[in-house]
Amino acid sequence: MLAALMLSLALSGQTPQTDQSCSDDNGVDRCARLTEDARALGMATLDVEQATGTEVYRIIQIDGYGRLMPGIAYERRTGSSPQVVVYGKEGARMSAPVSPEAWRTVQSMARFADRELAPLPDEPANPLAGICLHSWLSTPEIANGARRGVPDQPVRRRTESACGGGLTTTFAFDLASMAIKAFPDCDLLDKSEYRNDMTRLEQCLRFKGDRLAAVELMNQVGWRFVPDDAEDKALAWARRLQPTQTTRLDWGGTVTTGGGGARSPVAAFLARFQTDNPSLRGYISTLDAKSSTQIEATGRMDMSGPDDTDLTAPFTQTWVWDPNSLGWTLETWIVQPFVPVR
Template sequence: MSFMVGVAALILAQDPVVSRDCLDDNGVDRCDSISQAATRARLGVTSIEDEAASGAEVYRAFYVDGYGQEMPAVAFERRPGASPVATVYGFAGQTLSGPVSFETWNRVRTESRFADRQLEQLPAAGGFPSICLHSWVSTVEMANSSPERFRLEPVRRRTEDACSDGLTVRFAFRLAEIAVETIAPCDQLETTRYRSHVNILAACMALRGDRFTAVELRNARSEIGPRRGLDPADPRAWRAALGTNGSPVLNWAGVEVRTERGRDNRVAEFIVARLAELDNLRFEQRTFEGLDARRGLVTGVASYRAGDDRRVAPYRQLWVWDPNLSEWMLSEWIIDPFAPEA
């Protein structure tokens, strides 16, 4: 018995205490080198040590949201023989990039100066402990980022929890803000609909094809269904959400429904009936693709609960711009057959 207790004590003694700054909402250590390497692999990002060895000057940030989910990474990069660019790294090889002005590059450089420093924590006001839940965790990495320190420290890195409200987190979110300003058309997304500039960049990565058309469509139809304050059980509210003067065709797993322009609300009525029939029916948008200046394609997933199971079906929508009403109108909505979620 005493032998087992001794072994357990030895194991605990060898296990280092993980800083609160490193732990995401799921308890994953985001300071761990293996965890960081896995994140870079998923995002297709080169190690900062390799970037430094190549002579590149890089300022970048990785983000984990308040529910432990990895978000796109943001980087400002200046490689030998090339002008600086801002790049957003997403998953499955997706990237967004744009050129960086001289003024913007110097702003990033200047604001990076203390990004790897830790602020002294002051006692809570009134002696009461602060409560911080579902906070983000950010990692900042910099290569050859400070000329006066380059010889001794070609790489700087720090991970910080947003509860700290420290210099690392501030710089990480500042990089995302500057990237939104820099990369078109991310700067045209309506910022009030998103929690942070990182979320704006994630939304921007869902734009395809003619991104200028895609961003217009996303701003106009960023959710499927009536706007807040309208009754989702009212077919008239759904008619407005799908285009007030349109004549959409809905194909629901092989069942076709048509709305005659100005004569009926059959598609809206069909959707309202399904909402009443299916438990927790939802339509989640995934991508917005600009086909040309007046046509856009939205893809997504419909889902509902069936007992203890969740059933899902991919869908796609064709939207057309009506110049007379200055409004996007749904033209066609195809929802594939539902199947149990894998």
């Protein structure tokens, strides 16, 4: 495998190449918007990082639906030890120190991150090569890189689509998988609920306060929130919400209270509403863990209305930790009236 890899690199001329396939799923040229995307994430341009002497290995990714994902940067600023930083929109950010071993691993990984693999000799054409939907775009950017202590080129970058992706795409997803290990609380997010480690980092970046508490709650209720394909919907809702006698649900002005497992009036109301509106979906947007025992959440409920009109309703929730059940229980849930999506 290594021999084949090196042969492909040799055939490509060992020179960085820019992937011309820069279009996201919406047809937007993300190469042209790279500076704008970096600015949206609160990241300095690569030229600025190079000029200030920062050694940086970072990625900017666009998911399969044209959404800008968080930026991940392994940085060693002048006079400071290496760290990994996850940059998000609207100033969201989290950072952690990097071990010497992890830093050297990133330096090694980045060696061929901007190289294009050439086809192997006599490699048969792939008849499905032109069929690729919702492909991610990855752009590694490297400034003042080093290879075993030897200075590298001042600036390197390359954009590549995951459709037939090679070294560039591999580096991007591997860097995300490395980064989440630096945040043990984020790494506890249930992998089965997310597409990859980048989407887990995106979710964790939305958490405020006690991230471990937020992760525990998110694993309990699930990212999609509304139980899918449950034969006993009331029981499924009860398991998610763990309602007690003091739980209060205000659903567009209709107030319901009470616990009792699957017999909970709150769980029963939600089960009936979901049965009557099978398109119902729910998403938690933010979790603000005020402490290890109290979390405030925001999100929205979506469903189809008359004539297939898309309806949405924002909500707020308060959760408290129950030391008896060793789980999170819903204290209050206020859902605003559904309105058409604009």
